[in-house]
Amino acid sequence: MRERLRDYELMIVISPLRSSEEDVNATITRIQQSLGSVGGELTSSDFSAPWGRRKLAYSIRRYAEGEASRRSFTEGFYVLIRFTLATAQITEFERQLKLNDAVIRYLITLVDQRGQQPISDGSDLEPQTEGGEQGGQDEE
Template sequence: MAKISANYEVVYILDPAQGEEAIAANVAKFQALAEQHGCSDVVVDEWGKRRLAYAIDYKTEGYYVLMSFTSAPEFPKELDRILGITEGVMRSMIVCKDE
């Protein structure tokens, strides 16, 4: 039997060089995207600027954001695609907490 919905967590790192306004806009964009696709229990936890474990494109700091949500299995694939093509996203990882 296919799952109707599952709990997911996504952590993404934004480039802090783009400025506070662009960071806030990206965080709001991804939260709105989750809410538009019918996700429930959307919780965004901004961890802020932290030092990276290793340099990414010669950058040593990143702005970390954790977002938790419940959705159908199709949405995380779309979210991963959008995170991959969005300017300023350095890294992202989506994890299903139910498995």
Template sequence: MKNYELMYIVNTTATAVDEGAKVVGFITALGGKVIKEEFIGKKKLAYKIGKAVEGVYSVVNFSLDKDKIIEFRKKIALNENIIRSLITVYV
């Protein structure tokens, strides 16, 4: 398993805690393990994303098989409440 870091922005119309639980659920459903979860809080966006001018930032460190990371990216992309996300390898 490789370690990854996911940073994502949740639309303010959704509950960040619920979306965080969904993200953790995606990771565990794929056989991964959450190392650390951190809610950074609501911040104004540098530019509009769709109609959103602010969002709730969160970071999750997790481990997952590299074969399953593509499927995880698809699940994150299909969630309409997550307006931006970035997955990097965490060392």
């Protein structure tokens, strides 16, 4: 029986201790190798604007590599990765993400193919005024 391949998105937050471009590329390469080892394929990765290094909404306490005590992180480097993987292998891939010291948080979501719209940059949207199209005046 053949496994069903599905499209996923992975948002990871990389430790600020490893946020140089070489370290981010090394982390993405390590994730790509983990993905390949479970039979997945990397579709795309994005760590440029608007992602990049950002302040976290709340501090995250994690063990930093080579340290005995936990450290509180207030910043992280965000990376968005799109990949294809068999549904039965997603738990093994998650296990490998948990073992990666550079990743302080991750979220894997299933890409919905039905009704998928291309992402707009917002340039085609018109600014709305308060109260709808009437400019704040109610029609009687």
